[in-house]
Amino acid sequence: MATRILLTGGSSFTGVWIAEGLAAAGFEVIAPLLRERSAYEGVRLDRVQRLERCARVTFNRPFGSEALLADIRASGGLDVLAHHAAHITGYRDPGFDPVDALARNTAGAGAVLEAVREAGARLVVLTGSVFEAGEGGGDEPGAVTPYGLSKTLTSAAFDYWTRAAGLRFGRFVIPSPYGALEERRFGWHLFRSWFAGETPLVRTPLYVRDHLAAARLAKAYAEYVVQALGSEAQTSVARPSGWIAPQGEFAQRVAAQAARRLGLDCRVELAAQAVFEEPLVRVNDQSGWGANWDEDAFWDDYVAWYAGLHQSGALD
Numbered sequence: 001m002a003t004r005i006l007l008t009g010g011s012s013f014t015g016v017w018i019a020e021g022l023a024a025a026g027f028e029v030i031a032p033l034l035r036e037r038s039a040y041e042g043v044r045l046d047r048v049q050r051l052e053r054c055a056r057v058t059f060n061r062p063f064g065s066e067a068l069l070a071d072i073r074a075s076g077g078l079d080v081l082a083h084h085a086a087h088i089t090g091y092r093d094p095g096f097d098p099v100d101a102l103a104r105n106t107a108g109a110g111a112v113l114e115a116v117r118e119a120g121a122r123l124v125v126l127t128g129s130v131f132e133a134g135e136g137g138g139d140e141p142g143a144v145t146p147y148g149l150s151k152t153l154t155s156a157a158f159d160y161w162t163r164a165a166g167l168r169f170g171r172f173v174i175p176s177p178y179g180a181l182e183e184r185r186f187g188w189h190l191f192r193s194w195f196a197g198e199t200p201l202v203r204t205p206l207y208v209r210d211h212l213a214a215a216r217l218a219k220a221y222a223e224y225v226v227q228a229l230g231s232e233a234q235t236s237v238a239r240p241s242g243w244i245a246p247q248g249e250f251a252q253r254v255a256a257q258a259a260r261r262l263g264l265d266c267r268v269e270l271a272a273q274a275v276f277e278e279p280l281v282r283v284n285d286q287s288g289w290g291a292n293w294d295e296d297a298f299w300d301d302y303v304a305w306y307a308g309l310h311q312s313g314a315l316d
Contacts (some may be wrong), residue, residue, distance in 0.1 A: 002026055002027060002028040003027050003028065003079045003080070004027070004028045004030065004077060004078050004079050004080075005022055005027045005028070005030070005078070005079060005080040005082055005225070006032070006072065006075075006078055006080070006081050006116065006121075007019055007022065007030065007031050007055070007082045007084060008031075008032060008083050008084050008085035009083075009084035009085030009086065009127070010031035010032075010051050010055060010057070011031075011034075011044060011047050011048050011051060012047070012084065012085070013047070013177070013179075013181050013182045014084070014127075014174060014214065015031075015047075015084050015085075016047045016050050016051045016181060017177075017179065017214040017215070017217060017218040018082070018084060018217070018218050018221045019031055019055045020050070021217075021220075021221050021222040022054075022082075022218075022221065022225065023054035024054075024219075024222070025222035025223075025225075025226065027080075029055035030055065030056050030058070030071075030075070030078075031051055031055040031056065031057045031058070032057075032058045032059075032063075032068050032071065033048070033057060033058065033061060034061070034062050034063075034085070035059065035060060036059050036060050037059050042314065046181060047181050050181070058071060062107075063083070063085055063107060063109075063112065064107040064108015064109065064112055068112065069112065072112070072115040072116055072119055073118070075119055077119055077120045078119040078120055078121045079121055079122060079229065080122070080123045080124070080125060080225060081112070081113070081116045081121055081125070082124075082125045082127075082225070083124065083125070083126050083127070084127045085105075086101070086105050086127070086150075086151065086154065087104040087105055087150070088101075088147065091145075092145075094145075094146070095146075096145070096146040096147050097146070098146045098147070098150035098153060099150075099153075101147070101150035101154075102150055102153040102154055102157065105150070105157075106154060106157050106158070109158065109161055110161060110165075113162060113165040114165060116167075117165050117166060117167055121167065122167065122168060122229065123167065123168045123169075124158065124162045124167050124168070124169055124170065125170040125171070125172055125224070125225060125228065126154070126155060126158045126169070126171050126172070127171075127174060128151060128155055128171045128172065128173040128174070128237075129147075129148060129151040130173055130174065130175040130176070130210060130239075130282050130283065131143065131145060131148035131282060132148055132151045132152040132173070133148070133149070133152040134152075135173055135239070135282075135284075136279065136282035136284075137283050137285060138208075138279050138281030138282060138283070139279070139281070140279040144279060144282065145278070159235065163234065163235070168228065168231075168234055168235070168236075169235045170224070170228045170235070170236045170237065170238070171236075171237040172220075172221055172238050173238065173240075173284060174212070174240075175209065175210030175211070175212050175240070175241065175242065175282070175283060175284045176209040176210055176211050176242075176282075177212050177213075177214050177217050178212075178213060178214065178254075179214025179215065179217075179298065179301075179302055180214070180301050180302050180304075180305035181214075181305070182214070187302075187306070188315070190254055190255070190266075190268070191258065191306040191309075191310070191315065192315050194255075194258060194262070194264050194265075194266045195264070195306075195310045195315060199268065199269050200251075200268055200269070201269045202247060202248050202251045202268055202269065202270050202271060203271045203273070204271075205246055205247050205248025205249075205251070205270040205271060205273055206247070206248065206276075206280065207246065207247045207273075207276075207278065207282075208244065208245065208246050208247075208282070208283065209245070209246075209250070209282060210241050210242055210243075210244050210282070210283035210284050211242050211243045211244075211245065211250050212240060212242030212243075212284075213242060213293070213295070213298050214298075215293050215294070215297075215301075216289075216290035216298075217240065217242075217290065219290035219293050220238065220240040220289035221238075223289055223290065224240075224289065238286060239285055239286045240284055240286055240287075240290055241283065241285060241286055241289075244283050248268075248270040251268045252268055254266075255268050257299045257302075257303060258303050258306075261299070261300065261303040261304075262307065
């Protein structure tokens, strides 16, 4: 029987890619989602539809809810709990409440961990962030932003509760992912400008970030779960690294890949960055995860996704 993994947060950008990576590696993926199916629309609905092709999806199953606990007890067995879901609403807002986010991220955690242990699970994998305290390298090892603090607190809580439940604990630290189905952030700004015949401005070109393609992230995640399941270590961590470069260089790389596939003049303008509200460097340090991925196919998919959004009017 295939190794069975319960993956929360499967409708997020990275969540759906992780689900696909796990399924491609032979895992049976069960993906409980927070809301009813009718609550998803636009890109979020696109993710759900893609998730349904690689996982068994259930709806209206908040983490810690009685509905989710009942599903776990009736599952017929689990091997891994992959807790990828996290409270991120308003995460860029300086007023983001890390304590409230911690409470949301861990609600019912004790009951869920007990249920998955009784279902046969051996491993809990929590998704971490390069913006947590103790991550990211550079000269500023503390948490970055209130959101980074919330992830720091969540990691500490799950480390404690998982070990208390007699389960192995793993962390998969995500740096700066990009790819099709991503949120409306940097990539949207670039492609929207190019399709409008404009030159996008990169306001923070000097930030050094670890740019990890979603396809490689997904492959790395599956590799890590396989390794952690085969290890006797009580705790472990993966810090997959992609392409470490300043944000301005990353924008130019995306521009070159887009221009080659779209036939457009995809230029970028780099601002003279003088304000540094975040650490200059925030990167991972393990380049071996997810190697031998198909980079050309990834870029084809990434650019085609934005072209499809433009053609449908959804990019405006």
